[in-house]
Every structure is written in C-alpha cells, then in structure tokens.
Amino acid sequence: MSELTHIVKQMIQDKKDVVRSIFFGFLAGITAVGLFAANGYLISQAALEPPLYVLIAMVAVVKIGSFIRALSRYAERYYSHRATFTMLSNLRVYFYEKIEQIGPALFQKHRSGDLLSRIVGDVESLQNFFLRVLYPPIVMALVFLSTMIFVSFYSMAIVLCLLVGLLLTAVIIPAWFSKRQKKASSQILEERSRLSIDVAEWFYGFRELTIHQKRKEKEQDLVSSSNRYIKEQEQAGIQSISYQSINMAVSLLVSWLVLAVGAFLVASGELNGLFLAMLVMISFIVFEQLVPMALFPIHYEESERAASRLYSVADNKQLTQARLVKQDQDLNLNEGKAPSVHLKDISFAFVGDSRNTLSDISVSFPAGSKTAIVGPSGSGKSTLLKLILKQYEAKGEIFFGTTPLKQLDQEMLWEKAKVILQENHFFYGTVKDNLLLSDPNLTEDQLQQLLIDVQLPYLKLNDLVLEKGQNLSGGEKQRLAMARALAKKGQLWLLDEPTSSLDSSTEQCLYDLFFNQAKEDTVILVSHRFVGLEKMDQIIVIDQGRLVEVGSYSKLMRSKGYFYQLKQIEDSILQ
Ligand SMILES: Nc1ncnc2c1ncn2[C@@H]1O[C@H](COP(=O)(O)OP(=O)(O)OP(=O)(O)O)[C@@H](O)[C@H]1O
Secondary structure, three states: OHHHHHHHHHHOOOHHHHHHHHHHHHHHHHHHHHHHHHHHHHHHHHHOOOOHHHHHHHHHHHHHHHHHHHHHHHHHHHHHHHHHHHHHHHHHHHHHHHHHHHHHHHHHHOOHHHHHHHHHHHHHHOHHHHHHHHOHHHHHHHHHHHHHHHHHOOOHHHHHHHHHHHHHHHHHHHHHHHHHHHHHOOOHHHHHHHHHHHHHHHHHOHHHHHHOOOHHHHHHHHHHHHHHHHHHHHHHHHHHHHHHHHHHHHHHHHHHHHHHHHHHHHHOOOOOHHHHHHHHHHHHHHHHHHHHHHHHHHHHHHHHHHHHHHHHHHOOHHHHHOOOOOOOOOOOOOOOOOOOEEEEEEEEOOOOOOOOOEEEEEEEEOOOOEEEEEOOOOOOHHHHHHHHOOOOOOEEEEEEOOEEHHHOOHHHHHHOEEEEOOOOOOOOEEHHHHHHOOOOOOOHHHHHHHHHHOOOOOOOOOOEEOHHHOOOOHHHHHHHHHHHHHHOOOOEEEEEOOOOOOOHHHHHHHHHHHHHHOOOOEEEEEOOOOOOHHHOOEEEEEEOOEEEEEEOHHHHHHHOOHHHHHHHHHHHHHO
C-alpha cells in the first residue's frame, strides 16, 4: 500500500486535469441519468397523449441531454487520458532519476530485460491505476449520491433498492472478486518480465547461441515463456469478462427489483404510475456505470504489484546503500589543471559477494603523474578504476585533491575525465555521430584528423556504424574510443586496457600520440601488459584485491619482487 501512496503522490502533481476528469465524468454520468429519466418520463407521458408542446419540450430536453452527455464524456476521456500520460511520463522520469543514481549496482540484482520490463511495462500497467482505480469511484459515488437525492423525492423504498444494488455491485461483489483474485494471484507482470528477460538474452546472445548450436533450445524457452505470458493474459481476460458479466447480471436483477417494488407502490397508490418507467430507467443507467467496479480488484491488484516491483528496484535497501550523493561542487577538475587522486583504506565487495574484491588499498596519484595499475586477471584493477569513476561506492575514502569523492557530482566527474573502458559503446549512426559524442563542436576537418591520428585513415566520417559497433573490429573500436577520449576536454585520463586488441606497432603509435597529448595530465592506466611501462611515473601492482607493490619501473625491477617476476614471465612468453 505504501508504494501505491508514493505513486499517487507522483501521479497527482498536476491536479488540474484530475479535477477536470472528475468534473466531466460527473457531468457525463449525471446527464446520462437525466437523459434516461427524461426518456422514461417521456414514454409514460406519451401514453397519456399530452399536448404536443409538452412532447416537443421533452424531446428537446432529451436531445440537449444527449449532446451534453456526449461532449462531457469526450472531455472526461480527453482530460483523464491527458492526465494519465502526464503522470506516466512523470513516473518514468522519477524512476529513471532514482535508478540512475544507483546505476551499475542495479545490474548486480536485475537482468536488463527485467529492468526494461519494469520501467516500460510496469509503469504502463500503472495507467489503469488512475483510469480505473483512482478517480472512477469518486465519479460513481457523486453520480449515485445525486441520483439517490433525486429519487428520494419520489420513493424512499426505491432509494433503498438502489442502495442495496450499490452495496452489492460496488462493494460486496468486488470484495468477493478481490478475495478470489488474491487467491488466483495473476502472474501476468512476472511472466511479462520473464519473457522480456528471455528476449533480451536471445538478442544479446544470438551469435554465441548460433556458434554453440543452442539456438533451438533457447528458441523453445522463448516460445514457452511467450506461451505462459499469453496464457496468463487469456486467464486475466476471461476473469475480467466473467467478473463484469456477474456484476451486470446482479445489476439487472436490482433493476427488476426496482420495477417490482415500483409496481407494488403504484398499485398501493404510494407512487404516481407516471414515474415508474422513469425510476426503472434511472436504475438501468446508474448500475450500468457501476458495472466496471467489478474490475476494480483486478486493476487495484495489478497496480499494487506494478508499484511494488518498481519500488523494489528503486528503493532496494542494499542498493540504496550504494546510492551516490549528488552535490554540485566544482572541484579540482577545473579545466587547465590536472587533478590529484588519493585512495585511503579502500575496501570493496560487490553486492551479494561475501569476499572483498579490493582490500585496504591506500595509494596516491599526484597531479600530472602517469600511473599504471597492473596485476593478474581478476585481481581487481578495473574495479579500482570504477571506484575512482564513482560507479560503485567503497569503504574508505577517495579524494580528488582535498575533496572527498562522495561530495562530487558523478556527472561532473565524467564530464571532465577522459575515459576508455574495456567495453566501449557505439551507437547506430555514422562514425561522425559517434565521435561527436565527445565534443559536438568539432569540425569535420578536426574529426578527420582524429581518425588519421588514431590510425584509422581509411574510415570516412559518414561511414555507417551498426548497433554496438558490430561492423567494427575490436581494434577499430578501441581506436575510435581513443579518438573520442582525445577529442574530449579534461585533464584526468582513466584508461582500462585501451589497446588490448591492437597489434604492437599500432599500439606503439597510439601510446606515442597519447603521451604527447597527456603530458601535463593525470593518467591512470589499467594494463595487463608490461610493455612501455618504463614511461610511467609509478606502477601499482595488485594481486587478489591487495596492493602488493608501488614504485617506479626501475625501482620495482631493482627490488625483484612480484612485478619483476610477472615481467619475467611475460618476457619469456614473448621470446
Ligand atoms: N559486476 C560484478 N559483480 C560481481 N563481481 C564482479 C563484477 N565485476 C567484477 N567482479 C569480480 O571482481 C573481481 C575483480 O574483477 P576486475 O574486473 O576488477 O579484475 P581485473 O583485474 O580488471 O581483471 P582483467 O584483467 O581480467 O580485466 C573478479 O573476481 C570479478 O569476478
């Protein structure tokens, strides 16, 4: 329930459309009742052959009534849907902003298909919360109350019948449905999420599945996920139709009751027979508007599930610990000034991981220095870089200059750092589009020069890049990523194996280019190779998440410690 309260708060930011929906919904409902009442009265009057002008006046009232009803129904739909779409967009932005803060930590817990299904599907499901759960009962209550006040002028017994009908169709039967609904517990959202996960896996893993001849198996999983989802939808459809039909049948029985009680009252002289048809018509129309209440429990339940699924992502306690504090401070990343970075007693474990990936790391990267982080695969090098990039939050403290990283706005940090990660994303578009990500003001000549600099002279700016850079080789992607980093402004380079897919001569060219451009900058380079490290000011050696050695290349070689041994092994392999 608390999640739905949050949702209501988020939804009702723009109250004007909500009030308009209720007003026009009420107007449409009450004119429908008036219209049917006038019709019933007209039928009875017509049988008594009244003067023509009475009939003409009545017909005019009916016509005006239908006109007002149609217009107000249209206005109700218009405003309620406009309110719904505004609310959905508010909700999407709200959730996006919430999960953006916990970014990579999310993927520890959720698969991408599941996240997509929640952000798109579950938010979509919440449209029914406003359209079918929140405001219709208010409109119905107002219409019903006004109708009963009107009917009370004719007969309190009929008011009583209508009240019984209201209790049955709007309270007792929906409550019974709600109980059944809870037992049946529709799995529709979960099945949609499972299907979404399977589809995402299918697309991501298509190549591997084909290579390992597992496409058929995965295809079958996908089909059975899809069938389960369809089955859930079918069941939900049957359920909603049967609920509505039962409520409709009960409401018709109540109208029969109104007719029987009315006929008795007419026979006993307590009611003018002229009004009997009117009262029966009123009961028809007023219950017609109550019939959708049968679906209230279904929509309520669905909204509650969708809300709790969304909040379980955005408010997950473990993840919230990793939430990053945003503070707008301009720190030592000012342009023209290379920052220093200091790590003090850093320890870090991934969510759900009992062992520490990094333990007790204390090290400094002076302003303008060049540092290489080396160590065996899986030792925690990339993780250390990600901590500096504020992708995860660790125990201990990281400082940029004298300012704690915790106080730094992540976006500002990224904006002023030149980053190349192991996996670099390329968007569908041209080479130019992908390069302009770094700096939209670059001219075509500058872009072309960049391509030449990174040893990609054969690429044209208008060449097409497919999704995720599928039509580029691993080395081409790395060179384009390097071009993007070179084009970016900033004095802090954070590089995670930026040349791992390149041949030695291209790698050498790129390093020359890079060292030339980064002369004054602070550079932190993760590398599993030891070639070219002589140029670095310091080398940090990590093994199993612990700092084992720090020093210049010559110092580490002289001390003949762990780094020396790793270097010897690499040399013997290369010989
Ligand atoms: N997202 C993650 N969730 C859980 N564990 C992770 C995650 N990313 C990395 N790890 C684990 O953390 C450890 C360190 O990984 P990291 O990528 O930092 O190593 P690395 O030294 O950069 O390795 P490599 O040289 O192979 O890139 C590994 O044991 C890895 O399994």
